[in-house]
Amino acid sequence: MVAAGLVVGTAGNVSARAGELFAITPSGLDYAVLTAADVGLHDLDGTAVDAPLAPSSELPLHLAVYAATDAGAIVHTHSPAATAVSLLVDEVPPVHYYVAMFGGAIPVAPYHPFGTPELGAAAASALAGSRGALLANHGAVTVGANVAEALELAVVLEWLCDVYLRAAAAGTPRVLSPEALEQAAAALAAYQAARPRRA
Ligand SMILES: [Zn+2]
16 A cells, blocks of 8 residues: 555555454554554454454444445555545546446545544445445545455556546546446456466
């Protein structure tokens, strides 16, 4: 996340679920000094099972998303283009076929203060039908089967938002039709299935 420019300082947080437990990054610890031993384990109602440090302040968001979706991992950032777009629109329009990776136009959850159950509920609702969402005037959140997938989607979402901002600064972006998105979704699924995987 740091290398990809998705976070500055201690912003953002990551979690991964396995069975009835999930691991989540701690609150306020610089990524440069974060080690696996600092990452706490919690059960799915948020109770600490093995957590040496206080969990991310967005614990309620992670709990709400796991309760509402089959996500295996969640990545939350304040990446600059995604955060900028979260100030402007109620959804990221389908300006590029990559939106098909998320299931179509990307929703923007309404603003609520950080760390609140209300923000968690809004994010969970937005992610019920999408693998990514923006949080209005706040940032971005993506989900995947695992951390690698959620992180890849966070990078793609930031790229999409950057492209949208550049286009919207110069004119009115053209959007793709539902038919074009359906085609893209099918082609992307075939492309993903054919990707080389390291064991
Ligand atoms: Zn945040």
